[in-house]
Amino acid sequence: MPVVTNMIKTLIKQLPNSHKVLISTVSAGVLLLLLLPSEPATASKNTPTVDQLILGQRYQLQLDVTTDNNQGNANDGLRWSGYQVRSGDNLAKIFDRVDLTPRQLYEITSAGADAEILRSIHPGDTLRFARNADGELIQLAYKMNATETLLITKTDEGYVTEIESKQIETRTEFAFARVDSSFWNAGINAGLTDGQIMSIAGMFGWDIDFALDMRAGDEFSVLFEKHYVDGDFVGYGRILAAEFVNQNQQFRAILHENGQYYTPEGRAMRKTFLRSPVNFTYISSSFNPRRLHPVTGQVRPHNGIDYAANVGTPVMSAGDGKVIASSYNNLNGNYVFIQHGERYVTKYLHLSKRLVKNGARVKQGELIGRVGATGRVTGAHLHYEFLVNGSHRNPRTVELPQAKSLDANELPRFVAIAERRLAALSDNKRVFVAMN
Numbered sequence: 214m215p216v217v218t219n220m221i222k223t224l225i226k227q228l229p230n231s232h233k234v235l236i237s238t239v240s241a242g243v244l245l246l247l248l249l250p251s252e253p254a255t256a257s258k259n260t261p262t263v264d265q266l267i268l269g270q271r272y273q274l275q276l277d278v279t280t281d282n283n284q285g286n287a288n289d290g291l292r293w294s295g296y297q298v299r300s301g302d303n304l305a306k307i308f309d310r311v312d313l314t315p316r317q318l319y320e321i322t323s324a325g326a327d328a329e330i331l332r333s334i335h336p337g338d339t340l341r342f343a344r345n346a347d348g349e350l351i352q353l354a355y356k357m358n359a360t361e362t363l364l365i366t367k368t369d370e371g372y373v374t375e376i377e378s379k380q381i382e383t384r385t386e387f388a389f390a391r392v393d394s395s396f397w398n399a400g401i402n403a404g405l406t407d408g409q410i411m412s413i414a415g416m417f418g419w420d421i422d423f424a425l426d427m428r429a430g431d432e433f434s435v436l437f438e439k440h441y442v443d444g445d446f447v448g449y450g451r452i453l454a455a456e457f458v459n460q461n462q463q464f465r466a467i468l469h470e471n472g473q474y475y476t477p478e479g480r481a482m483r484k485t486f487l488r489s490p491v492n493f494t495y496i497s498s499s500f501n502p503r504r505l506h507p508v509t510g511q512v513r514p515h516n517g518i519d520y521a522a523n524v525g526t527p528v529m530s531a532g533d534g535k536v537i538a539s540s541y542n543n544l545n546g547n548y549v550f551i552q553h554g555e556r557y558v559t560k561y562l563h564l565s566k567r568l569v570k571n572g573a574r575v576k577q578g579e580l581i582g583r584v585g586a587t588g589r590v591t592g593a594h595l596h597y598e599f600l601v602n603g604s605h606r607n608p609r610t611v612e613l614p615q616a617k618s619l620d621a622n623e624l625p626r627f628v629a630i631a632e633r634r635l636a637a638l639s640d641n642k643r644v645f646v647a648m649n
Contacts, residue, residue, distance in 0.1 A: 290345060290346065291343040291344065291345060291351055291352075292343070292344050292345075292346075293341060293342065293343050294311065294341070294342050294344075295339055295340070295341045295342075296310065296311050296339065296340050296341075296342070297337065297338070297339050298334050298335065298336050298337060298338045298339070298340070299336055300336045302334075302336070304318060304322065304331060304332070304334075305318060307340065311342060312348075313342070313350060317350050320371065320372050321350070321353060321365055321372055323372075324365050324371070324372035324373060324374045325373065325374040326374075327363060327374035327375075327376060328363075328365060328372075328374055330355070330357065330363050331355060331363070334355070338355070338356070339355075339356060340353060340354070340355050341353070341354040341355075342354075349367070350367065351366070351367050352364060352365065352366045352367065353365040357376075359379075359442055359445075359447035359448065360378055360379045360380075360381055360442055360447065361376055361377070361378050361379075362376070362377045363375075363376055363377075364376070364377055379442045379443065380442070381440050381441070381442055381447070382440070382441040382442070382444075383438050383439070383440055383441075383450060384438070384439050384440075384441065385436055385437070385438060385439075385453065385637070386436070386437055386438070386439050387434070387435070387436055387437075387637070387638070387641040387642075387645070388403045388404060388405055388434070388435045388437070389403060389432070389433075389434045389435075389641070389642055389645045389646070390402065390403035390405070390432065390433055391430065391431070391432040392427055392428070392429060392430065392431040392432065393429055394429075395427065396410075396414070396423050396427050396431075397410060399433075400413070405435070406449060408449070409435070409437065409449065409452065412452055413433065413435065413452070413455055413457070416452070416455060416466045416474050416482060417455075417457050417459075417464050417466065417482070418487065418488060418489075419482060419483060419484040419486075419487065419488055419613065420464055420482075420488075421457065421459050421464065422488055422489065422609070425609075426459055426460065427459070428459070428460050431457070431458060431459050431460065432457075432458050433455060433456060433457040433458070434455065434456045434638050434641070434642045435452060435454075435455045436452070436453040436454045436455070436634055436637055436638055436641075437449065437450065437451065437452045437453060438450025438451050438452075438453065451468060452468065453467075453468050453634055454466065454467050454468065454631075454634035454635065454637070454638055455638075456635075456638055456642075465477055465635065466482045467627070467630065467631040467634055467635070469619065469623075469627055475618070475619060475627065475631075477628070477631045477632075477635060478628075479618050479619035479623070479624050479627055479628065480615065480618045480619075481615060481616040481617060481618050481619075483616040484613040484614065484615060484616060485532050485533075485553070485557075485577075485613060485614040485615070485616055486531045486532040486553070486557070486559070486577070486599075486613045486614070487529065487531045487532070487577060487578065488608070488609070488613070489520065489597075489608075490528055490529045490530065490531045490559070490561065490595070490597055491520050491522055491526060491527070491528050491529065491584065491595050491597070516598055516605035517560065517562075517596050517597050517598035517599070517605070517608065518596075518597050518607075518608050518609060519594045519595070519596050519597075520584075520594055520595045520597060521592070521593070521594045522584045522593065522594065522595060523584065523593060524565050524583070524584055524585055524586060524593045525565060525583050525584065525585075526583060526584040526595075527580050527583060527584075528561055528564065528580070528581055528582045528583060528584060528595055529577075529578050529579060529580060529581065530551055530559070530575040530576065530577060530578065530579045530581050531551075531553075531559045531577065531597075531599075532551075532553045532557070532559070532577045533553065533575070533576050533577050534551040534552050534553035534554070534557075534559075534574075534575060535551065535552050535572070535573070535574055535575070536549060536550070536551055536569050536570065536571055536572060536573045536574075536575060536581075537550050537551065537552045537558070537571070538550035538571060539567050539569055539570055539571045539573075540567075540571070541567075541587070542588070543588060543589065544588050544589050545562045545563065545588045545596075546562060546563040546564065546585065546586075546587025546588025546589075546590065547562075547563070547564035547565065547566065547567045547582065547585060547587050547588075548560065548561060548562045548563070548564065548567075548588075549561045549564065549567055549569060549581050549582055551575060551581070556601055556602050557599075557600065557601060558598075558599075558600040558603075559597070559598065559599055559600070560596075560597065560598040560600070561581065561582060561595060561596075561597060562588065562595070562596035562597075562598075563584075563585055563586060563587050563588050563590050563593075563594060563595065563596055564582035564583060564584065564585045564587065564595070565582075565583050565584060565585025565586070565587060565593075566582055566583045566585070567581070567582050568580055568581055568582050568583070569581045569582070599611055
């Protein structure tokens with residue numbers, strides 16, 4: 214050690230004076246730090262000191278973990294559970310299965326008129342229950358549909374009901390179709406639903422016979438609503454406007470605020486009578502004043518139209534009126550006659566069932582019977598007659614009286630809406646055709 218010390222002294226003596234001064238200053242600083250007292254060390258009474266730690270021994274550390282995650286949720290501390298309604302369930306069974314008492318069931322169902330909604334739950338529906346730490350039912354939630362939820366919540370005064378509604382976003386969509394094989398297939402290929410296709414048929418059904426008048430190349434355009442909640446599609450809305458080109462003849466319909474469809478000029482699309490009272494497969498015998506009768510072989514006028522259809526096919530009243538005959542005989546089978554005002558009478562023959570009685574009042578489109586093969590017939594069909602002032606007319610070609618058009622004071626507002634919607638139809642159709 215003395216040898217090392219002498220060597221260090223020799224080296225220091227050989228250094229320049231400036232280096233010697235620097236070394237002396239640093240050494241003095243280090244010595245000063247060593248002489249200064251440090252802060253007294255402290256240790257938790259639950260934490261062992263270093264010299265108390267034993268190798269291989271596990272020690273429990275006391276950690277203080279805090280968070281500032283205050284969400285302000287009114288349901289903090291509640292325990293939620295769900296129950297999916299099964300076939301054969303009722304509220305009593307459901308409450309028993311989720312460990313709720315008959316008393317709680319009584320309080321829930323007595324919460325108000327809206328609580329009665331729970332009595333119409335269906336298999337597949339879901340009920341959600343929120344309970345506190347003591348198992349007390351704080352809230353029941355039942356999703357009625359995509360936009361409405363029934364909430365039954367406990368308050369100091371008892372349970373109260375509320376229907377929570379989500380806002381629906383309505384978007385306007387467009388569809389275009391060209392008939393190839395059939396009107397129905399064209400609608401399906403255009404992405405329309407069954408209900409929308411039926412609505413279009415009903416809209417133009419007073420002017421177009423969709424079973425007989427369709428031709429390849431016919432086309433139609435539709436503006437309709439789609440509903441969204443929180444960005445998710447929840448269903449279809451109304452058809453706002455439609456255009457149908459049938460055999461180069463253009464028909465257009467615009468929805469009015471009263472829920473009815475009118476031409477752009479305000480004339481009602483709806484006629485007083487349906488063109489056909491039944492959804493048929495084909496016409497087996499047309500209106501013919503000199504037809505050869507298929508059973509007797511004699512020339513006898515066929516004063517109506519025979520619509521071939523399956524037994525049981527619904528038959529509707531062609532218009533509003535009063536049943537003046539509902540009976541049976543060997544020639545007509547089961548038959549119904551309806552008087553429409555002073556001038557018009559419609560007749561429905563060979564029914565399998567009559568669903569209205571003599572003297573009954575009926576509305577256009579109301580079910581009055583079903584297709585059959587009763588009476589003197591060769592097969593199942595509906596024989597339909599249309600009389601004007603006691604004279605038979607061809608139901609397919611007779612000019613049908615128009616329903617009431619819009620009043621003059623309603624026209625300006627309607628025409629403005631019609632122009633906008635027709636422009637939208639035209640613009641969308643032009644773009645669609647150009648792109649395809």
